[in-house]
Amino acid sequence: MxxxxxxxxxxxxxxxxxxxxxxxxxxxxxxxxxxxxxxxxxxxxxxxxxxxxxxxxxxxxxxxxxxxxxxxxxxxxxxxxxxxxxxxxxxxxxxxxxxxxxxxxxxxxxxxxxGCYSTCAIALLAPLTAAGLLPGDAALSIFGISGYSGGGKSMIAEFESGQASGSFVYATGQTHKHLPEIVKYARLSTTPIFAPSVGQFAQGMVVQVPLFAAALPGRPDRAALHDALSRHYAGARFVTVRPLDAQVAREDPRKLNGTNRMELAVLGDDASGRLVLSAILDNLGKGxxxxxxxxxxxxxxxxxxxxx
The missing domain is CATH 3.40.50.720 (NAD(P)-binding Rossmann-like Domain)
Structure with missing residues (x-):
């Protein structure tokens, strides 16, 4: 039945x-x-x-x-x-x-x-706090861009009617509604700075978290972070971790549109210790x-x- x-x-x-x-x-x-x-x-x-x-x-x-x-x-x-x-x-x-x-x-x-942003942020951060690679009190910043469909009917109408003047950053007062769930489920004790933005495309999302290796316990490199994510999502049906050697010059927020998938990546430069965690999903799909x-x-x- x-x-x-x-x-x-x-x-x-x-x-x-x-x-x-x-x-x-x-x-x-x-x-x-x-x-x-x-x-x-x-x-x-x-x-x-x-x-x-x-x-x-x-x-x-x-x-x-x-x-x-x-x-x-x-x-x-x-x-x-x-x-x-x-x-x-x-x-x-x-x-x-x-x-x-x-x-x-x-x-x-x-x-x-x-939420869509929180799905990306939690997916990147929770395995690292669980593995002890990222302290819960780390001073983090989270950046993201989403398609305008994330704003619902009113924002869709604004963009599709031509009223929107262009892409923009919002939630500048640091009170975005996704922050409490990010803090709780990524097991953070310090609320991150969050700077989301809306692009001139209908749907899709990229969220990135920059990290200084020198500020983390044991100064982990890209491989250590990648290994923790890969082990956590081994066998997952809808979440994949991009191979470490598959760096790209541009991250396309529309890459997974029309799917329920999310792709995670560890980017950056080990020599300088400037690393970036990245997540892509369809904000109307897995998000x-x-x-x-x-x-x-x-x-x-x-x-x-x-x-x-």
Whole structure:
């Protein structure tokens, strides 16, 4: 029997992408609310009650309100918003984070989908803090660029109508909503400086973390960092570590568009000890809707890569 899935917020960017990945699957039956009743609490509660799993593609406050609508129901939830990402009552939905994480997601009634920037940053940093190569109190800076689709419908309209004046850096006040989850799941005690930016392309993402080898315990070289990442992600289906000798002159944020993959790399120069960790993914794929479908598959006991 097909599992029933309700996407609350299916008309938004992430919701539409999730729907596209689920439509046509014979193991999934989508539960929908008529467009004119999408904001009707009773109609939504009926849809929640009918579904085995509901995916919340909503702003933070609306996601919290949706959770209250589900009180007393057996419906499992995946929240794509920021609202529950550091809540210990919710399993953090990054299956590659650590051993046992897949089992935790599969067994959880509530799963929080990671953010796109944080997926990249955590993927790069968590294995290094776990291996003792990166102190939790290290003074880190994280830089990234994303396609404008990461800003949702309003930013997409701004760029595609020609209103946007060009690429820009934002979150200059150091209060970006992804920072708390980066600190928690990368096991940091010092909050990094984070400088995200938006480029004049629709989707794709590169995130980079520069490191001075001399500031790290034992002064690790590129090979040591690469080995730690490679061991951590050995056998991972959707995360790969680029070979150490495969340096490139340019990192293309659109390289993995249309996939649920993430590629990590260790760049830089050992002679000077100036190293750079780099991650590429599709901000609408492994950074959002693809990750939600991967988590959904785990929660339903299906093939992790189904629809991806």
């Amino acid at each position: 097909a599992a029933k899935v309700f996407i609350d917020g299916e008309a938004g960017t992430t919701g539409l992408q999730i729907r596209d990945r689920l439509v046509g699957r014979d193991d999934i039956a989508l539960v929908s609310v008529a467009p004119e009743r999408r904001k009707d609490p009773e109609a939504r509660k009926d849809a929640f009650a009918e579904a085995d799993v509901a995916i919340l593609c909503l702003p933070d406050e609306a996601a919290r309100e949706a959770v209250t609508l589900c009180e007393g129901l057996n419906t499992k939830l995946i929240d794509a918003s920021t609202a529950h990402r550091t809540d210990d009552a919710w399993a953090f939905g990054f299956p590659e984070l650590a051993a046992g994480r897949r089992d935790a997601i599969a067994a959880a009634p509530r799963v929080s989908n990671p 959002a809707s693809g990750a939600a479908v991967q988590n959904l598959n785990l929660m339903l006991g299906l093939d992790e890569g189904a629809g991806l």
